[in-house]
Amino acid sequence: MNIIVCVKQILDPEIPVSKFRLDERNKKVIPPEDIPPVINPYDEMAVELAIRIKERHGGRITVLTVGDNSAARAVKHALAMGADEGIVLQDPVFEDSDSFGTAYILSQAMRKIDDYDLILCGRQAADWDEALVGIILAEILELPVVTLAESVDLIEGRLQIKRVMLDGSQVFSVPPPAVLTVSHETGQPRLPSGWGIISASRKEIPVWDAIAIGADKSRTGAGASRKNLVKLFIPVKERKCEMIEAETTEEAAGKLAEKMRMKGTI
Amino acid sequence: MKGILICGELKGGKITSVSKELVTTGRRLSDKANQPLYFLLMGDKLGIIAGKAADMGVDKVLAVEDPALADLHPERLTAVLKDICHRIEPLLILFGQTDLGRDVAPRLAAKIGASVCMDCADLAFDETGDVLLQTKPVYGGNAMAQWASPNCFPHVVTMRPRSEKPSEPDPANPGEIESVAVDIDESQTRAQLITTLKEEDGGIRLEDAKTIVAGGGGIGGREGFRLVRELAQTLGAAVGITRVPSDENWMPKKLEIGQTGHTVSPNLYIAIGISGAPQHLAGCSSSKVIVAINKDPQARIFEEADFGIAADYRQVLPPLIEKIKDLKE
Numbered sequence: 001m002n003i004i005v006c007v008k009q010i011l012d013p014e015i016p017v018s019k020f021r022l023d024e025r026n027k028k029v030i031p032p033e034d035i036p037p038v039i040n041p042y043d044e045m046a047v048e049l050a051i052r053i054k055e056r057h058g059g060r061i062t063v064l065t066v067g068d069n070s071a072a073r074a075v076k077h078a079l080a081m082g083a084d085e086g087i088v089l090q091d092p093v094f095e096d097s098d099s100f101g102t103a104y105i106l107s108q109a110m111r112k113i114d115d116y117d118l119i120l121c122g123r124q125a126a127d128w129d130e131a132l133v134g135i136i137l138a139e140i141l142e143l144p145v146v147t148l149a150e151s152v153d154l155i156e157g158r159l160q161i162k163r164v165m166l167d168g169s170q171v172f173s174v175p176p177p178a179v180l181t182v183s184h185e186t187g188q189p190r191l192p193s194g195w196g197i198i199s200a201s202r203k204e205i206p207v208w209d210a211i212a213i214g215a216d217k218s219r220t221g222a223g224a225s226r227k228n229l230v231k232l233f234i235p236v237k238e239r240k241c242e243m244i245e246a247e248t249t250e251e252a253a254g255k256l257a258e259k260m261r262m263k264g265t266i
Numbered sequence: 267m268k269g270i271l272i273c274g275e276l277k278g279g280k281i282t283s284v285s286k287e288l289v290t291t292g293r294r295l296s297d298k299a300n301q302p303l304y305f306l307l308m309g310d311k312l313g314i315i316a317g318k319a320a321d322m323g324v325d326k327v328l329a330v331e332d333p334a335l336a337d338l339h340p341e342r343l344t345a346v347l348k349d350i351c352h353r354i355e356p357l358l359i360l361f362g363q364t365d366l367g368r369d370v371a372p373r374l375a376a377k378i379g380a381s382v383c384m385d386c387a388d389l390a391f392d393e394t395g396d397v398l399l400q401t402k403p404v405y406g407g408n409a410m411a412q413w414a415s416p417n418c419f420p421h422v423v424t425m426r427p428r429s430e431k432p433s434e435p436d437p438a439n440p441g442e443i444e445s446v447a448v449d450i451d452e453s454q455t456r457a458q459l460i461t462t463l464k465e466e467d468g469g470i471r472l473e474d475a476k477t478i479v480a481g482g483g484g485i486g487g488r489e490g491f492r493l494v495r496e497l498a499q500t501l502g503a504a505v506g507i508t509r510v511p512s513d514e515n516w517m518p519k520k521l522e523i524g525q526t527g528h529t530v531s532p533n534l535y536i537a538i539g540i541s542g543a544p545q546h547l548a549g550c551s552s553s554k555v556i557v558a559i560n561k562d563p564q565a566r567i568f569e570e571a572d573f574g575i576a577a578d579y580r581q582v583l584p585p586l587i588e589k590i591k592d593l594k595e
Contacts, residue, residue: 013406017544017566020408029405100376126545128404128411129525130384132372139376144341144456147369160460165365166528167520170338171460184509184526185519226381230399231412239556241571243563249577253585256557259573261593265477265534265555266501 001059001154001176003050004113005083006106006121006133007043009067009074012036013126020234027232029127039074042122044081046182048189049152050120051082057154060084062113066094066105072205079200080192091209096222099132105220106133107140108213117176118159123148123183131181138179146172149180267419269302270295271328271356273347274319275366276309281319283473284362284425286432289322291389291425292360293433295398296325298391304328304354305441308346310336316443323436327443328354334450337462338366341455344373346448351378351420353446358398358421363529367424375422381415382422387429402426406525407544407551427473427529428552465520472523475504477534480523480550483510484539484560484579491517493583494538500587500594506530508546524549538579542567559583 012035019032031037039047050061061083065071068090075086089105097105110116119141121134131147138145146161150169153160158173164185192200210217218224244259246252260266270292274285289305296303305324307316309331316329330346347370351359359374361367363385375382383400387410390399397414398421404411415421472478479498481491491511498505506523507516523530524546535553539560540546547570550556558571561578568574575582 011405013545017408020405022409029409099382123526126406129402129406131368132382132384135369135372136376139373145373146457147340164519165338167365168462168464170462173458173460174456184513188513226418227383227400227413227415229411230414232404233410233412234408235403235410237569239570239572241558241568241574243568243574243576249575249581250585252575252577253582254589256573256575256582257586257589257593260534260555260557260590263534263555263572266590266593 001053001057001117002062002115003053003059003118003120004062004064004110004116005043005046005050005078006119006137007047007063007065007074007078008040008125009037009065009071010040010125010127012038013041022232022234024233027229037070037073039077040122040125040127042124042126042182042184043074044077044122044189045184045186046120046122047078047081047083049149049182049186051190053118053152054082059117062087062116064089064106064109066090066097066102075205076200077192079203080196081190082196085203086205088205088207089213090207091215093210093215093217093221096225097220098225098227099130100136100226101220101224103133103136103140105213105215106137108215109208110141112208112213119143119177119179121179121181123181134179134181141179143177143179144174145179145181146174147181148183150183150185152180267355267357269304269354269356270358270360271304271306271350271354272324273359273361273367273370274305274307275362275364276307276315279315281315281322282362283432284364284427286322287427287430288360288362288425289324289433290430293323295358295389295391299357299395301357302326304356306330306347306350308335308343320441320443321435321437322433323439324441326441329443329445330448331445332448332450337459339455339457339459340369340373341457342450343370344377345450345454347374348377349448350446356420358423361422361424363424363426371422371424378420380420380422381418383413384424385426386423387426389423389425403548407548428531465518470504472504472506472521472528472530475530475532477501477503477536478506478523478530478532478550478553479503479536479538480506480508480540481511481517481538482508482540482546484541485511485516486539488516490539490580493580497536497583497587500590503536508540508543537567537571538583540567541565542570
């Protein structure tokens with residue numbers, strides 16, 4: 001089973017709030033200098049799921065990303081985990097593409113690769129939190145898509161996918177090739193092994209530009225974007241916390257219960 | 267193009283509160299833009315529900331009844347929505363950020379060439395009245411982004427639950443009801459739904475709970491949740507969790523509150539051993555009163571709470587439970 005995993009490099013979502021800063025004028029996040037960007041954690045889970053499928057059924061795992069030179073880091077991480085090859089899709093005309101543009105760029109790369117049974121994406125990128133690219137990619141390629149996948153089985157040539165929902169789960173069966181967006185219920189991604197890191201560092205990561213994938217530049221970049229960012233801001237906090245101080249925790253607990261009763265909440 | 271179309275949802279044969287919130291949002295926008303407000307219902311048996319929907323303050327209910335629509339099957343629902351959009355050509359299609367909305371809204375947007383904005387907390391026209399400003403939390407809730415799509419119509423938007431109050435019934439001004447027959451082309455349905463499992467434990471639904479007691483990574487393990495449960499029982503509250511107890515399998519995943527789980531707004535939210543990651547706060551910040559108990563006085567949760575105790579929950583909860591029992595007597 002040949003699998004393509006789409007990954008994105010993002011600002012580390014675990015950074016302390018004190019390090020999260022905005023350039024409101026240019027509507028951009030200022031990345032802290034001392035904290036390197038990371039592979040989107042949901043994409044890392046997609047890589048993990050791909051490796052588990054490969055361990056059972058064999059095949060090759062190709063990792064794709066749309067981004068600049070530094071984006072190869074996210075690809076290297078996936079290679080160190082156990083993916084076989086990586087490709088960076090990079091061109092000035094790709095910059096500032098929205099989810100439709102990004103999905104289009106990825107779809108053109110998929111058409112060039114051609115030989116795949118499964119495309120995996122993380123359920124959403126933990127920066128803009130849109131959860132769009134995987135679904136739009138499937139629509140462009142006219143492939144079936146199952147979102148929020150937790151696990152995949154191969155049964156009589158079809159993919160059987162368990163997907164998570166808020167109040168339960170569903171099982172879908174789709175013929176390959178198909179697109180899945182992967183949820184965190186998949187479980188913790190493995191850590192790259194020492195050997196994995198060494199072999200990943202030795203691998204060449206080809207860069208494909210718009211010409212290489214036959215991308216129509218009228219469909220990429222800021223100009224093709226279906227929505228424009230008007231404003232980016234940090235929300236104002238409305239609450240002020242009253243810290244309850246007391247000699248003993250018993251006393252503090254008693255005071256807290258009284259406060260809750262006064263608020264009419266108990 | 268005209269009108270605003272709401273994709274309504276049913277749960278247990280009733281219109282969900284998220285759908286009623288969408289009516290509030292839709293009504294506000296349709297009054298401002300002088301546009302009709304449509305409410306779409308899809309299901310296998312709608313019965314009297316269409317009438318109830320018509321009394322919510324919408325102009326027209328579109329009822330699509332088909333045995334194939336019994337389950338949440340995103341391909342089928344998208345096919346129906348696409349058909350409806352071709353018929354009425356709405357300017358705006360509103361979904362809740364629900365299991366359905368998360369999956370179907372992007373599919374529909376891709377199929378009809380719409381702009382799409384997911385998980386909006388606010389939706390309003392700008393001063394010209396022509397441009398729809400779509401505001402959503404980004405970077406896990408650390409920032410808010412406001413988007414506009416002046417050159418791409420229609421707009422598809424999913425709204426975060428609890429962004430507005432649910433609409434009140436308005437039986438004096440009932441909307442029309444139109445039963446719409448849609449041919450669902452099964453040859454376009456490539457994904458075969460094998461099962462839908464609803465996990466119901468008979469407990470209070472998080473979305474409906476007046477009080478929620480939530481535990482995070484600071485609880486430390488399964489054992490610690492006994493105290494959390496005991497406090498919840500004393501208060502008649504539902505139990506919620508953050509990502510850590512879910513990922514570590516201390517508690518069932520379906521109790522998760524936050525960006526990747528439930529969005530709740532109870533009268534009282536007691537956060538225990540919760541650090542206050544924005545991804546969690548995304549699911550509970552609209553609660554009326556937030557109480558935080560965390561042994562780390564620097565924990566971010568205190569910035570978001572109304573009352574806080576900086577102490578180990580193991581020491582605070584037992585006397586708190588006793589005190590609440592006393593007060594309730």
